Amino acid sequence: MLYSHLFGKTVKKAPADATAASHKLLYQAGFIRESTAGRYFYLPLGQRVQMKIMNIIREEMDRANAQEMLTPVLHPLSLWKENNRHRSAGYELMTIKDRRDFQFALGGTAEEMFVDVVRKFRPSYKDFPFNLYQFSIKFRDELRARGGLLRVREFIMKDAYSFHIDANDFQKEYEKMKKTYTRIFDRLGLATVIVESDNGYIGGEYCHEFVVDAEIGESKYLTTADGSYAAHEDVAVFKKEPKNNEEKMKPLQKIPAKRGTTMEDGVKFHQLPLWQQIKDVLFVDEKDRFILALIRGDYEVNEVKLKHLTGALDLRHATDEEIRNKVKSEPGFLSPVGIKDRVQSEIILVGDQSLRTVVNAYGGANQLHQDFLNINIDRDYKPDLEGDIALAKNGYLSTTEKQLIAKRGIEVGNIFQLGYHYSKKMHDAFFVDRDGKTKPFYMGCYGIGVGRTLAAIVEKYHDGHGILWPRAIAPFQLHFIALNIDDPEIQRSSDYLYSYFMNHGLEILYDDRPGVSPGEKFGDADLIGLPYRLIVSKKTAGKIEYKERAAKTSQLKTPEEILKSIIR
Numbered sequence: 001m002l003y004s005h006l007f008g009k010t011v012k013k014a015p016a017d018a019t020a021a022s023h024k025l026l027y028q029a030g031f032i033r034e035s036t037a038g039r040y041f042y043l044p045l046g047q048r049v050q051m052k053i054m055n056i057i058r059e060e061m062d063r064a065n066a067q068e069m070l071t072p073v074l075h076p077l078s079l080w081k082e083n084n085r086h087r088s089a090g091y092e093l094m095t096i097k098d099r100r101d102f103q104f105a106l107g108g109t110a111e112e113m114f115v116d117v118v119r120k121f122r123p124s125y126k127d128f129p130f131n132l133y134q135f136s137i138k139f140r141d142e143l144r145a146r147g148g149l150l151r152v153r154e155f156i157m158k159d160a161y162s163f164h165i166d167a168n169d170f171q172k173e174y175e176k177m178k179k180t181y182t183r184i185f186d187r188l189g190l191a192t193v194i195v196e197s198d199n200g201y202i203g204g205e206y207c208h209e210f211v212v213d214a215e216i217g218e219s220k221y222l223t224t225a226d227g228s229y230a231a232h233e234d235v236a237v238f239k240k241e242p243k244n245n246e247e248k249m250k251p252l253q254k255i256p257a258k259r260g261t262t263m264e265d266g267v268k269f270h271q272l273p274l275w276q277q278i279k280d281v282l283f284v285d286e287k288d289r290f291i292l293a294l295i296r297g298d299y300e301v302n303e304v305k306l307k308h309l310t311g312a313l314d315l316r317h318a319t320d321e322e323i324r325n326k327v328k329s330e331p332g333f334l335s336p337v338g339i340k341d342r343v344q345s346e347i348i349l350v351g352d353q354s355l356r357t358v359v360n361a362y363g364g365a366n367q368l369h370q371d372f373l374n375i376n377i378d379r380d381y382k383p384d385l386e387g388d389i390a391l392a393k394n395g396y397l398s399t400t401e402k403q404l405i406a407k408r409g410i411e412v413g414n415i416f417q418l419g420y421h422y423s424k425k426m427h428d429a430f431f432v433d434r435d436g437k438t439k440p441f442y443m444g445c446y447g448i449g450v451g452r453t454l455a456a457i458v459e460k461y462h463d464g465h466g467i468l469w470p471r472a473i474a475p476f477q478l479h480f481i482a483l484n485i486d487d488p489e490i491q492r493s494s495d496y497l498y499s500y501f502m503n504h505g506l507e508i509l510y511d512d513r514p515g516v517s518p519g520e521k522f523g524d525a526d527l528i529g530l531p532y533r534l535i536v537s538k539k540t541a542g543k544i545e546y547k548e549r550a551a552k553t554s555q556l557k558t559p560e561e562i563l564k565s566i567i568r
Contacts, residue, residue: 001044001476003511003524008033008043010524020216022458023148025467029527031475038145038153040451045528048475050156053450054135056187056472057158064180066131066160071113073137077103079112083425085203087313094141106139111203111445114161115422115429118441123431125165128441129173133160135450147216149455150410160446165431170417170442177415177446181210184448189470190412190456195221196231197414198304203421204445211409212456219411222392224402233406234304236392239399240296240354243275247359250374252337257371261332263297270362270371274298278355278363278375280334282323285312290327290347293389294336296354297363302391309350309387333364336381337372351383352390410456411449418443467529468549476509477566479530481521483537485514494536497544500559506566532566 008031014024015034026032031046042050058068077095080086086093086105094106107113114132121127138157145153160177164170178194185192192210197219199207209232211219222238223230231237259269266277277297283306285291291310293301303315320331328342329335336349355361361375375381394406423429423440430438454473461468471477478501482494498510509530511521518537525533526549535545535554546562547554557565 001509003509004513006030006044006509008045010527018148020147020150020455020459021462022150022216022455025458025462025527025529026148026455029467029529032149038142038151040149040152040154045475046454049454049469049473050450052473052475053188053453054156054158057184057448057450058135060180060184060187061131061133061158061160064131064176066133066162068134069132070134070136071107071110071117073107074104075107075110075113077105079116079426080105082112082427083203083422085112094139107136108138108140109445109447110134110136110159111161111418111422111443112426115426115443118163119426119429123163123441125431125433128431129162129164129169131160131162131173131177131446133158133446147455149451150216151218152451155452156450158448158450162444162446164442164444165433165439166442167419170419170444174415174417174444177444178208181413181415181446181448185210185212185412185453187472188453188457189461189472190453192412193221193223193227193230193407193409195219195223195409196235197221197411198232198234199416204416204418205421207414207416209411210413210415211411212460213407213409214456214459215408216459217408217410219409221407221409222394222396222404223407224398224400225405226402229398229400229402229404231392233392234302236404237388237399238390238392238396238404239401240299240357240390241397242357243273244359245357249376249379250360252375252380253373254365255371255373256369257333257365258369259371265332266297266363266371270373272362276358276361278336278361280336280363282318282327282334283312283315284318284322285310286314287312288345290318290322290343290345291315291350292334292336292339292347293350293352294355294383295352295390296358299352299354300391300393301352301389305387305389306350309385309389310348329366330364330368333366333368333370335364335366335372335375336383337365337375338381339366342366348385349381349383350389351377351386353386353388354390355383410452410459412453412456413448414446416445416447418445462529463550465523466527469529469531471531474507474529474531476507476530478506478508478532478534479511479525479528480508480534481511481518481525481536483518483521483535485512487538490536490538497534497536497559501563504563504567506563532562534562 018024033041162173195209197209220233222236259265275298279297281293283291365372396404484490533547543556546557
């Protein structure tokens with residue numbers, strides 16, 4: 001490719017709102033441009049990288065016996081309504097109508113579409129298992145796009161869906177996909193951590209993310225030093241150590257408490273430890289139910305765990321007005337003791353397991369400047385639901401008593417156990433078993449965000465001058481620079497060498513621009529970040545100055561020597 005003809009050149013300044021290194025460098029080096037917020041043009045250099053990433057994914061998926069196909073971008077909304085997912089995913093689901101007033105969803109994921117096409121064939125047990133995948137454009141109505149390609153509203157995803165007769169058969173595919181994804185990311189130069197995570201609105205019972213460690217990443221996870229445990233903070237569990245369980249229960253006591261409304265105010269007033277205080281957090285769900293989350297004072301409520309335990313799709317904090325007028329309590333003085341006798345609406349008490357690690361707790365008494373002392377679970381209040389609703393944090397102990405370490409990273413892929421989540425909710429999603437009976441098929445789901453993976457690679461591979469593309473996905477292998485190109489002899493020599501390397505199967509970007517200074521050409525080469533830089537000038541005396549992008553020094557070599565260095 002002649003650089004003089006390349007569409008999309010380098011620029012000196014990054015966008016003012018760019019904070020991620022990948023956003024700045026991909027923009028400056030001429031790989032991407034923003035259309036509207038969260039939607040990007042992939043310029044020719046960017047598209048070449050994207051296609052190489054997709055080819056690696058395709059090769060490994062095919063190696064795992066998955067089969068590529070393609071579904072329509074517009075999903076009939078009726079399919080999403082079959083399992084009510086149009087409501088649960090409403091915060092980021094985009095819909096559209098055609099001229100016939102037929103409603104469609106702009107697909108964020110494609111579970112319904114793949115179920116629909118499979119059920120059309122009325123499969124039998126002999127047809128299973130199989131894994132279908134595609135590369136398709138996805139739409140997410142994200143509240144806030146950020147980080148260039150790291151969080152966008154429109155992107156290409158490799159999504160795959162496997163179909164099985166039962167859970168045992170699925171487990172084999174799940175493990176195979178773990179290994180397949182590891183090979184994919186290894187080939188892309190990305191070391192990934194396999195992290196337990198929340199299945200979110202996609203459904204199913206469990207899933208794992210493939211995370212690349214990076215401070216710019218939005219995935220927060222907890223791990224141990226030996227890597228034996230890794231889980232997203234949404235689902236991470238930890239050991240809740242007993243505090244004063246040997247202490248005898250004392251009588252419940254109500255006392256005046258002229259204090260502030262924070263947990264720290266309670267500690268200061270009562271001169272008792274934070275862990276002995278009950279933290280009461282009142283939420284409202286999408287059904288307008290009040291949910292009072294109760295937890296030991298030194299822990300925080302994990303809203304994702306709370307949603308799972310209560311079956312809520314959406315939660316918000318109750319307002320002070322709601323606490324006073326509907327729950328008949330007082331902000332900062334909420335208590336589970338006697339609250340059901342006060343509230344005028346439905347209220348669900350949800351207790352964390354940590355409440356059983358403390359006796360004679362203290363906290364509010366549902367009245368301004370009134371507190372209870374010696375609150376004890378079961379005796380003074382009884383949760384409607386009890387389980388783990390605590391947020392894991394750095395320094396806590398894992399269930400195997402190893403210290404948890406908090407990390408951040410970029411989620412580049414995920415795998416989900418869907419089970420019967422879709423096949424039991426959607427019509428006719430079954431197969432005919434060997435006994436002649438119809439049974440719902442068992443499913444798995446596997447995704448890779450291509451653009452986010454590209455950005456993660458740049459986050460890992462760059463320096464103060466520009467990008468350092470791994471050879472496997474670099475848009476070109478060689479950045480060939482002709483200096484003094486106004487000299488007819490240099491022109492002829494450079495043109496010949498350009499053809500020579502292309503004829504040997506190398507991908508080459510030839511900077512043939514006349515009238516451009518050596519410094520500018522070198523700066524552009526560093527910014528674009530191709531693996532090898534070749535320079536021809538009057539000073540090279542019939543040879544070529546050869547330099548690897550990350551190297552500090554260069555060497556003079558013949559074309560043949562360069563071929564031996566590059567073609568391995």
